[in-house]
Each structure stands twice: as C-alpha cells, then as structure tokens.
Amino acid sequence: MALVLAVPLAGCSVFQARPVQHGxxxxxDLLAQLVPGVQxxxxxxxxxxSPSATGTFDPGTWYYISSVSRMQPGSNPSSxxxxxxxxxxxxxxxxxDIEQRGSDTMRDVSIVDRTTPVPGTERTLLQSLFGNIGRVGAGGLGSEQGPGSGPGR
Known part of the structure; x- marks a missing residue:
C-alpha cells in the first residue's frame, strides 16, 4: 500500500533535490547600480x-556566467x-556596455566525437608479429652497466 502511495508522490517537489547555484x-540589484561611462x-x-571569464581576443570584455541546476534521481542534472x-x-x-543574455538567446553547441589520427602509431600485422626481432639490447640482456661498472673495474 505504501508503494502505491509513494509512486504518485515521486513527482512532488518534496522529493526533488535542492537547486545548486553555479558560477x-x-x-x-547590483547591476542596476552600474552606469556605463562612469564605473x-x-x-x-x-x-x-571577479568575472567568470574574459574575452579570448579582447580582455576588455568580461563575462559573468551563472546557472542553477537540479539533480533529478535517475537522470542527468537539469540546468x-x-x-x-x-x-x-x-x-x-x-x-x-552591459548586455544580459538568457537561455532563450543561447545556442546549443553539439560536441563532435572524433579523434585526430597520429602518424606512426598504427602497426601492421607483420610489425606486430615480428616487431622485436633483431632489436639491439632488447630487455637489457648482455649489458652489465651500472653505477660500479665500466672500464678499469
């Protein structure tokens, strides 16, 4: 019976996580105190x-970025x-100049899931099979050099 009553209540705000301020x-009220040309x-x-970020190519542009997110059970945080x-x-x-932008003026930027190939990192089948044959000093065998070794010792 308790489970039947708990399911409809799961959507209530009582069970939601508290909002978390980011940025x-x-x-x-503080923005209203700023007068362009004076401050x-x-x-x-x-x-x-301090600003959240400054302009990459123009250090005279400051960005104050903020959002409120809420963690929903069983899902990603919603912003x-x-x-x-x-x-x-x-x-x-x-x-x-002061300009305010909200989520209605922002663009969604999708992340491209690609990697840049690096030359020389791919090995052929023959290189994988016979790659270590003929290497000089493979595994340090035959070389007895250390701190106390050398000519005259």
Missing part, C-alpha cells in the same frame, strides 16, 4: 567580484535559469 551570479573595471570587480552578463570596457578600463 558568479550578477545580482540584478571602471575596479568598480565593477569590487561590486560583483535552469542560465544567464550570462556581458560587460565591455574601453581601453581606459571604463564600462561602456
């Missing part, structure tokens, strides 16, 4: 903390409330 969440990089960092705040600074370090 550096830029609080909307500098030091001001933004003092208010919001919700994804948000990216992009801040652009001029050469003098003054804030020029």
């Amino acid at each position: 550096n969440k830029a609080d909307p 500098t990089q030091a001001d933004v960092q003092a208010l919001l903390g 919700e409330k994804e948000r990216v705040v992009v801040m652009r600074f001029d050469e003098g370090g003054v804030l020029r």
